[in-house]
Amino acid sequence: MSGLTTIAFDADDTLWHNERFFQLTQARFAELLADYAPPVHLAERLEAAERRNLGRYGFGIKGFVLSMIETALDVTGDKAPAPVIRELVSAGHEMLAHPIELLPHAREIVAALAPDYRILLITKGDLLDQERKLAHSGLGDLFDGVEIVSDKTPPVYARVFERHGAEPSAAMMVGNSMKSDVRPVLDLGAWGVHVPHELTWGYELVPPPVGHARFRSLPNLGALPALVSEIG
Incomplete structure (x- = not known):
């Protein structure tokens, strides 16, 4: 010894592997909100929300999903369609079950x-x-x-x-x-x-x-x- x-x-x-599931979900997030903001802008807003929320939610998928929902509300002026919010919640469920x-x-x-x-x-x-x-x-x-x-x-x-x-x-x-x-x-x-x-x-x-x-x-x-x- x-x-x-x-x-x-x-x-x-x-x-x-782990980060690949976050990036795939983030691409899905960008598609869902393509009518409201370009992908680069969305990515910047989402990362800012994640950093801002670390003290509240900590690290992990649940905090990531809540930050996506917060960002979706921000970029749509609190008018994010309900189906979009539901899709983001579903994406989180899928992440929590990934192989x-x-x-x-x-x-x-x-x-x-x-x-x-x-x-x-x-x-x-x-x-x-x-x-x-x-x-x-x-x-x-x-x-x-x-x-x-x-x-x-x-x-x-x-x-x-x-x-x-x-x-x-x-x-x-x-x-x-x-x-x-x-x-x-x-x-x-x-x-x-x-x-x-x-x-x-x-x-x-x-x-x-x-x-x-x-x-x-x-x-x-x-x-x-x-x-x-x-x-x-």
Whole structure:
């Protein structure tokens, strides 16, 4: 066993696809409101609403749907047709039931590391939705601990690591978001490993911490075991 004892994984767009369903629904949203505003304008208004509402609704599909409805009312001057609102609600229901599609290497890598390391899942979002996705992923039995949090900040990570008996200096967080999965854990002295996904919500995009001694970027999860061995 090396000095590394704990490896934590993000869930959405790190172990399984997620953002693609948001983008497909957003395209549907643009079609429904095409008579009221151009797609670019709608996208800007929707993202502004999502950011504004994070403190109220948190992260996840339910907040996204409420932000779509709010934006639809705003751009139509509170005259959004009832069928449009119903369609947006239906789109949310479909998102909450979408099938789970694991990303390449997800199962094999988590399974390969599990015998030698404490393996955690740290994900943010709606509790019921995240529990559903984990249950349908088939990965649940591989984790020593699962944490569904409202946001990912240094204090949140510190509490999670402490709860699971992990020293930050001996912990690694792996995820697709530079903002949520990498930078906060680097502040604690842990390893932050960025595995980019082709689709990333604008809110999660921040510059990489180039030059930080504990920051690493990998092309995919398949490269993780080699990195773990190198760090050890």
